Amino acid sequence: MSVRDTTILDRKDLRYLLIDSLRLYSDNVVFIDGNNPYRFSINKKTFYVFIKNVHESGDGRSNQDECRIQVSKTKNFNEAMNSSTDVIVLGYFADEKVFAAWNPFLMRDRFNQKKQISLYSRFSVQKEAAKEKIATYRDANDQSVISFIPDYLGLYLENLNSIHLLSDLELIQLVDQSDSLNNYNADGELDTSEGKLTITHARQKRDPNFRRKVYDAYNNKCAMCGIGLELLEAAHIVPHSHEKGTDDIDNGMGLCALHHTAYDRSLIYFDEELNILINENKMEYLEKVGLDSGIRKFEKLAFDKIQIPENHTLRPNIGNIKIANQTRGIF
Ligand SMILES: [Zn+2]
Known part of the structure; x- marks a missing residue:
C-alpha cells in the first residue's frame, strides 16, 4: 500500500x-x-x-x-x-x-x-x-x-442551530445562495423547512474621514515600507470588527495595499516598541500548505520599525497593539 x-x-x-x-x-x-x-x-x-x-x-x-x-x-x-x-x-x-x-x-x-x-x-x-x-x-x-x-465555515457557524437538520437539497441551496450574495457583497436569508437561515457576508465599510485623517498623519506613505504611489490604504490597528476597533486616528495606520493585507492576514505585525516583525508561525504554516512563494522578497521589503507621525497625538495607541495582535492570532 x-x-x-x-x-x-x-x-x-x-x-x-x-x-x-x-x-x-x-x-x-x-x-x-x-x-x-x-x-x-x-x-x-x-x-x-x-x-x-x-x-x-x-x-x-x-x-x-x-x-x-x-x-x-x-x-x-x-x-x-x-x-x-x-x-x-x-x-x-x-x-x-x-x-x-x-x-x-x-x-x-x-x-x-x-x-x-x-x-x-x-x-x-x-x-x-x-x-x-x-x-x-x-x-x-x-x-x-x-x-x-x-x-463555508462561517456559513456553517452562523446557522449552527439548524444546519444539521437540513436536507441535502437545502444545503446545496444554502451554499449557492451564499455564493451569489458574496458576489454582490450582500447579506440575505434563505427559507427552509427548518425556518429562516441567515447569510452575512460582512465586509468592512470604509469611512472617508478616517481615510483622510490617516493619509495626512502618515504623509501618504506606508508606515512599514515607505511606499506611496497611490497604493496607500487606511488600516485599522484593532480591526474594525472588534469592539475597540474605532475610527480614531490612534487606531489607524497608513499602510500600502500589500502591507495592509499582510497585516490583516497576520504575516507581519509590530510590537509595543513599534518593531516590525515577520510572523514566523504563519510563514511556517504557509510553507506547509505551499503558499510561501516570494517569502524572501516580502521579508526584505519592510523597515525595522514603524514610521510613526511626528505629532504624537496622531501616533498609535500602544494599548491597542496587544489587542490587535491577539485578534490576528499572534502572540
Ligand atoms: Zn508597505
Whole structure:
C-alpha cells in the first residue's frame, strides 16, 4: 500500500487555517483565545472550534471508506464545554482541503456518558465535498455529518442551530445562495423547512474621514515600507470588527495595499516598541500548505520599525497593539 505524503498541520497551523477560512466568509472575524478548542467571534457571535487532522491510514478498518476522529475530554475541551459558548468539532482533511462537521448538540449528549468519543464519516464524502463544495454523510441514525470547503465555515457557524437538520437539497441551496450574495457583497436569508437561515457576508465599510485623517498623519506613505504611489490604504490597528476597533486616528495606520493585507492576514505585525516583525508561525504554516512563494522578497521589503507621525497625538495607541495582535492570532 502506498502511503500518501500528507501535510501535518500542528496546533498553530490549525489556528491560522481556521482564521483564514472564516475570513473567506466575513471580514468580521476575531480570534479571541484558546488552544484547540479555539475561540472566535464571527459576525459578533462567539464559538469554540475544536479541530483534528484526518489522514488516510487504511489500517485496521473493515470498511476502507470509513474515516473517524476521536475526541477526548481534555482540560481545554472541558472548559469550553462547561462555558455557555457553543463548541464545534471539525475534522480537517488536508488531502481534499475539506472540513467535516458533526452535530455538536448530539455530541454533547454523548460526552455526558463517555470520556472519549469516536465520530465517523466516509472518505468518499470528503472527495465529493471537494468537488461539489458541500456533501453529507448520514449515519445509521440518519444524523448528518456535513463536509464542506473552507469557504463555508462561517456559513456553517452562523446557522449552527439548524444546519444539521437540513436536507441535502437545502444545503446545496444554502451554499449557492451564499455564493451569489458574496458576489454582490450582500447579506440575505434563505427559507427552509427548518425556518429562516441567515447569510452575512460582512465586509468592512470604509469611512472617508478616517481615510483622510490617516493619509495626512502618515504623509501618504506606508508606515512599514515607505511606499506611496497611490497604493496607500487606511488600516485599522484593532480591526474594525472588534469592539475597540474605532475610527480614531490612534487606531489607524497608513499602510500600502500589500502591507495592509499582510497585516490583516497576520504575516507581519509590530510590537509595543513599534518593531516590525515577520510572523514566523504563519510563514511556517504557509510553507506547509505551499503558499510561501516570494517569502524572501516580502521579508526584505519592510523597515525595522514603524514610521510613526511626528505629532504624537496622531501616533498609535500602544494599548491597542496587544489587542490587535491577539485578534490576528499572534502572540
Ligand atoms: Zn508597505
